[in-house]
Amino acid sequence: MSASPAQQLLELTFGYSAFRGQQEAIVNHVASGGDALVLMPTGGGKSLCYQLPALLRSGVGIVVSPLIALMQDQVDALRQLGVNAAFLNSSLDAETARATFLALMRGEIQLLYVAPERLLTQSFLSTLHDIEQRIGIALFAIDEAHCVSQWGHDFRPEYRQLTVLHEVFPSVPRIALTATADMPTRNEIVERLGLQEARQFVSSFDRPNIRYRVALKDNARKQLQAFLEAEHSNDAGIVYCLSRRKVEETAAWMQQQGWDALAYHAGLDASIRQANQQRFLREEGVIMVATVAFGMGIDKPNVRFVAHLDLPKSMEGYYQETGRAGRDGLPADAWMVYGLGDVVSMRQMLEGSDTPEERKRLEQQKLNALLGYCESTACRHQTILRYFSEEHPGDCQQCDNCLHPVETWDGTEAARMALSCVYRSGQRFGAGHLIDILLGKATAQVTRFQHNTLSTFGIGQSLNQAQWSSVFRQLVAAGFLEADMEAYGGLRLTALARPLLKGETNIWLRRDPQTSKLSKAERASRHKEAFAGANDDPLWQALKAKRMELAREQEVPPYVIFHDSTLLEILNQRPGSLTEMSRISGVGAAKLERYGDAFLEVLEEFAR
Structure with a gap:
């Protein structure tokens, strides 16, 4: 039986031999002209759900994205695959923006990423009219769709105006995607974007590769230091703090302790934020200390831990923030410390805010749910999924409560x-x-x-x-x-x-446990499970060095060349030819042609 066009494109362009979960059903539904609402956890492969149907249909795919960093990342990754992708946003100079616009009008661009503010201008909507008449619009993809909800934690008012897409272009299919949405938020996405007739695809929200741990605060910095030294000495990660001041103080302290740590919050100069974000994305082993201003749209797949030194504001916030760890499917940690002071501070902030009483009550309920999670003696994975109206089959053996049951x-x-x-x-x-x-x-x-x-x-x-x-x-x-x-x-x-x-x-x-540390045996098992001793293998270091060299030459993040999971497969399979290399997951035709020989040379050098 011959492969479908979607399957052929998946293998040839993206280098994957099979779809995951509901991806194939979503791609086929949208490619055939249907509207869709996709709820899929971070790292679940949402991007493929609109990229593939956009390439399968005639015309250009228009992707609405709220963040410049996300656009840049996605476009870099697509260009590596041989896809002609581009973005239009405020980061472009006039000459580049004009060249992009002309390429768009000539039908040379397959996927265009655009911010909602620009898309909603009268001039851009007129441009879309011209494009529809001349070359066609394949689809509209609305990424981070939870931004439409006033009850969500990333509310963007302009997202509510995106109903204009269906009104003005009724024959163009739309796909709205989000990694986190409780039922009220989900309902509001449907209502605000006019997706009542859209088919809903709801994947499991479980992130089985993430190990959740919650500990009581007892000198948080010392606890963080012990956690990082024991389990993440050379890894990239994110440390979340509640206030800008604490972000800067924590980053400075971490630098003094020898960690490659950077600060990120909305109060920093935009150029500093941009430079720090670029270093985090493009270098290995960098730790970002940040407020929640950092994270949405950060596509770095090998973030090995997310640590919270303060309570998040809600279960949704906690789920989305911790979900930035382990997007590559390899083991990662979500680690948090909290105390009574956090609870009191959060409730004071909530009571003292100017938000309407109805919103305050809802936020209080969300905070209570998070506190219940922290104090729970049940499986952390079960508790999280239950909050999102999903059942977990049993104890996960991937959280502190399952590994060390609480009395x-x-x-x-x-x-x-x-x-x-x-x-x-x-x-x-x-x-x-x-x-x-x-x-x-x-x-x-x-x-x-x-x-x-x-x-x-x-x-x-x-x-x-x-x-x-x-x-x-x-x-x-x-x-x-x-x-x-x-x-x-x-x-x-x-x-x-x-x-x-x-x-x-x-x-x-x-009864509070005395410690939240993993035993030496658990750490060794976890390390073995993740990288099978790769960190101690000179070939692994050589493969990573080659990836970094290629990434610096092209000024892109290393994971845009190959994900860690692809490098691991190269390490373990040790392909001896381009044909064998082509069978590695994540090595499509364009990447094989561009990088195959370079990595084969590294393998040959170690085979001598």
Whole structure:
């Protein structure tokens, strides 16, 4: 049975022998003229879902993308495959923009990436009319479609105007794609983009190659240092912080410790941001310390870890940020530390914001879901998927809770002591002060407020400081306590606390583990699973050096030449000819012609 045109193009141009998941169904649906909404996790192969049908159909494919960096990356990668792709955005000088425009009008461009702001101008829409008449428009692809939703975390108002595409070009198929969208966001994408008749393709949101770990803050920098030294000494990664100041301080500290770390946040000069982003994309082993301003559209496949030194704002944010690790399918880590201070800070920020009450309530629910995830004793993969209305078949053995099951204990009595202490001290003090009361510490502040005379003074000496901190953190996470904005983050009771205080209900708490480190055996197994000892193989280093040399010559990121997964296959298969090289996944016809001999020379040198 002969291969379909889509299959032939997949093999010849992209170098892959088979489609993944729902890719083939999506490609065939859009190539035949159908509209589609595609929800697929980061690293799941979304780009192929519009690139292939655009190449299969006549005319130019128009891709709406919100970020300059993403456009540049995608165009670089497509040109390496022999596809005539281009972009139009504010980064181009007038001469280059004019040359691109003329090539577009001559029908020489197969895929054009454009920002929504430019696409929506009257002059560009007129240009699209001319193109449709002269050479045809293959499709409209709307990437990062969650930007359309006011409830999403990357809201872009101009995305809502993209309904004009269907109104003005009703016969051109549209495909909207996103890597993360809960049900309300998904519904809004459908409504705002007029995709009610579009076929929906929802892939599993599971990222089985990511190992999730959550630990309590106890000197976060020291914890980060230990994590990186033990598991990611030479790897590229991202460290997320909540504030710009913390980003800069953390990056400076990491540089002092010898890490190749860079800072990125919206307050930095645009030229510095651009230079740092370019270094992260084009060099090996660079760590980006950033706020959430960094990440969307970053296509670097070999990010081996994402670390959070502060709580993200929601499960969607956490999922998307951690999803930037391991896009190549190889093992990666999502590591996070948090504490009670994070919970209080996030809730203060939310309460103090100018957002409407309806939005505040929704954001509070999202934060509560994230806190529930942090405190959960269940499989992390299961908890994440359940949030996205998907079931996970069983324990993943790819998270801290599965690898090291957490003990629970009956915390009812301790919780009542804590809640009673909050009530009797006036519901306006923070956890540190309350713990001093429970432990019977007559500090200056405890004495000043005469809290050493309270009935709760000294009643909690059966637990230590760390255990009480855990009790308060879990009571806040579970909604029994909340931060009082007017009392500068002091804790107060919620309605949920009453039945617990009255003895009408019980509560079980997680017993905090002493450490979140992997054992030496687990680290060795993980390393072996990922690279089968490749890092110690001189040939692996030589292949990477050749890739870097070629990338620098062309001023593109190394992964645009070959992904790590392709290099690993070359290392393990050791092809001896161009024919054998062509069978390596990710080596299409254009790349074989361009790079085949160069990598064969490296292999021959080591075979002598």
